[in-house]
Amino acid sequence: MIPQNFEYAAPGSLKEALALLSNGEARVLAGGMSLIPMMKLRLAAPEKLIDLGRVPGLSGITEEAGSIRIGAMTTHHEIEDSALLRAKCPLLAEAAANIGDVQVRNMGTIGGSVAHADPAADYPASLLALEAKVRLVSNGSERTLSLEEFLVDTMTTAIEPGEILQEVIVPVENPAVGVNYQKMVQPASGFAIVGVAARVAKTNGKPVFVRVGVTGLAGKAYRASGVEKVLLETGDVMKAAAVVANGVDANSDLFASADYRKHMAQVYTARALTQALAGAA
Ligand SMILES: Cc1cc2nc3c(=O)[nH]c(=O)nc-3n(C[C@H](O)[C@H](O)[C@H](O)COP(=O)(O)OP(=O)(O)OC[C@H]3O[C@@H](n4cnc5c(N)ncnc54)[C@H](O)[C@@H]3O)c2cc1C
Secondary structure, three states: OOOOEEEEEEEOOOHHHHHHHHOOOOOOOOOOOOOOHHHHHHOOOOOOOHHHHOOOOOOOEEEOOOEEEOOOOOOOHHHHHHHHHHHHHHHHHHHHOOOOOOHHHHHOEHHHHHHHHHOOOOOOHHHHHHHOEEEEOOOOEEEEHHHHHEEHHHHEEOOOOEEEEEEEEEOOOOOOOOEEEEEOOOOOOOOOEEEEEEEEEEOOOEEEEEEEEEOOOOOOEEEHHHHHHHHHHOHHHHHHOOOOOOOOOOOOOOOHHHHHHHHHHHHHHHHHHHHHHHHHO
């Protein structure tokens, strides 16, 4: 299908992009991997597209005072391939490597993925487990939100009209923490039927730090604090995994019923926790 008519602008600076965005019914374009198909299906019909592709300073991965800052326009492939992330935040590089196919990873961006807030997207599980933050800028102001605050609901975020997601901030990983991302792939789309990211540290074999993020199961990705609590209290992976879907209103579609998804969430949580524990120092 052909999208509705729209105006196109390719600003050369962030200031110019923000000025254009504050004017009328406009939407920013990043990798176009989600927005363009939505426009072709007429599920989105922005009057104006503001292409961020020529805005300098919006991509790149840098380390600063215990954190790693990832520009919104950094592609999935750059994240997957980043020596810095592989060494200092391997969970995120692992999540990126799980996204779609090579073409999607070459074009799609972390900012676009996070702003799109697809409930089956890969990054949110890892970003929640990492307690990541996002930095939003608008004409004259900026704010930083935790990913939990940012993800509001299915394809709905806390982003306000006129705001651009500028960067995603993750911590430099403690080398003692074991990390793992397990994804049950929907074979047609490549998205997650369920995806579970885990970070675990242990002392004398007992878990002393646990963070778990889950995607694909519910209307939005969530931090599985029940799983974290049970693993810390019992050290028992199966008991911890058993509570991952407690109280969750699970998604159901042609490929996976809610009950099947809940069951697979337990299986994939157990796998992610086991692998993360094995990798913990
Ligand atoms: C065939 C296929 C398979 C895929 N498989 C997977 C998969 O397995 N896992 C997965 O997680 N994803 C998958 N995706 C989605 C992919 O990761 C997209 O790249 C991502 O969802 C959107 O990123 P984008 O840069 O392409 O954003 P765009 O499509 O350009 O934009 C998406 C939305 O975000 C907004 N936006 C973009 N950047 C910003 C910004 N900086 N600030 C504010 N708003 C912004 C846009 O206005 C738009 O509403 C797949 C996509 C395709 C086409």
